[in-house]
Amino acid sequence: MAAVDVEALGTQTDAETNAFTANAFREFNRIRRSGQLCDITIVSNGRQFSAHKVVLAASIPYFHTMFTCGLNEARQSKIHLDGHDANVLELVINYAYTGSIKLTQENIFMITNLAAYMQINRLMLKCQEFLSAICSTTNIFQVLELGVLYDNQRIIDAASRFLRLNFYACSHSEEFLKLNVDTVCAITENDELHVDAEEQILDAVLRWINYDLKERITLAPRVMSHVRLAIVKLQSLIDAMDNPAIKRSIECKKMFDAAMHYHTVPHERVIMPAMIKDSRKCSDVPGVIYALGGLAPNSRSAVEFYDPLANQWISSREMVSARTRFGVAVHKRELYAIGGSDGLSRFRTVEVFDVNTNTWKKKPDLLYPRSAMATAVVKDTIYVCGGYNGTDSLASVEAYRPEWRCWISRPSMQIPRCASAAAVIDEQVFVLGGHNAAAIYNSVEILDVNNCVWKAGTQLLNPRCRHGATTLNNQIYIAGGYDGSQFLDTVHVFDLEKNEWYPISSMNMKRSRVSLVTTDNLLYVIGGHDGKSNISSIEVYDPREDKWHFGPSMKLHEGGVAVGVIPVSSTFISR
Structure with a gap:
């Protein structure tokens, strides 16, 4: 017993x-x-x-x-x-x-x-x-x-995130109009408010002032100072001049006069008082993933988008031009298709998709034809770095802002790079890996856009080209690619504070010519080539789990595609 x-x-x-x-x-x-x-x-x-x-x-x-x-x-x-x-x-x-x-x-x-x-x-x-x-x-x-x-940070964080994402709807509530001036200023100075255009901030401020015009007219200049008038459209500024909140405030009229001068006399901007000219950018906003172009002849002008909430791919309006190996950039909810190739020649042409009108339209051409370039957007400026012109790998860099109406040269990279990838942290463009005719790189170059100087960055853990790169939570992720001998399934992360790269869980498949994007705090790898065949599948990564899982495959594309994420309109979000 x-x-x-x-x-x-x-x-x-x-x-x-x-x-x-x-x-x-x-x-x-x-x-x-x-x-x-x-x-x-x-x-x-x-x-x-x-x-x-x-x-x-x-x-x-x-x-x-x-x-x-x-x-x-x-x-x-x-x-x-x-x-x-x-x-x-x-x-x-x-x-x-x-x-x-x-x-x-x-x-x-x-x-x-x-x-x-x-x-x-x-x-x-x-x-x-x-x-x-x-x-x-x-x-x-x-x-x-x-x-x-109650100085409760958890409640403050949850409420602040909701307000950032849903400012447009929240600003149309009666409660917003009753807020005190300190609260309104604290809200409208936030760089991460999700708005489709600065006009939505201007409209909210004007409605707040006019709600109690007699008492608030003296407060108008203080609140209006948080509106980025330099990026409000000229016609919107002209229309607002008839608003009682502007007509009755001498200081506000001066602000609007200065902003209109900025728009109408651009050659004098260098001597004007400093004005904020960068759009607000909400890091929490979910987006819709657009896949376009590709290597297959029948998909080079095709466009489809993936809605993470609906978990499905939906076809969209085709590009005007069939192209492959081109750059993609998203600027103010517009999707730019830049350069590229038809398999024989390289392009200078640029076209842009307006999600609001579901139409493509032409934009100014690049200075030089190129394909397989790295693209990035910093402070409302699109950067195109390196690429291939049909004969040589390129080190040259071009930049574009809509108000410039043309592309301009920026300092070239230290070495030519084709099939590299780019990511952005702290107003710096990181160009990662790539190759020329002789070698595949593990080197990194960093452009500080404020002084336009390139410097060397921390090397990748291994050479790679035709990989994807993106930024999430102030860290750079790179995925897949080709190292000269094998196609890669590895994924690495760069920690800016520690200034080092480290590996995380590998993808389920090897993927070269892969695109990597982020939305809603998740990573998405799209398409690619595994060394034997083109891939139409996608994989999704949650950093909290350190695990990849498959999502729904593309319907119109397979292999290498260009990908961009268009944020959901501020008028639709409620989460």
């Missing part, structure tokens, strides 16, 4: 202890509801609640202090708490006995206030989770105010 562990039998497990405690408190609550052994009555706005001091003191710090620290209430049988809603107080008293409470959108704000007042930390944590999940355009400013009031 096996020996009996008498000591173990005599020891109560955690589960047994928890069960005993739960049963005891259930019995306390039954006794309370029957009115037995109660020694305290709490009065709130005409309603009375019987309870036991010992249970309240054990569960709620506020009552613990009241009943154990020699206060007068410790000797009383009745106390008044008329400053709180009676129904909410009843819920909290029940919580003291049961540990459970039903939170709703109607009671959450009052319960949070009472939980904070009574220092019930566990209940505050429950309220945090609930508030983070129910942010909406109708309550967002109340949620944010509550977070600030």
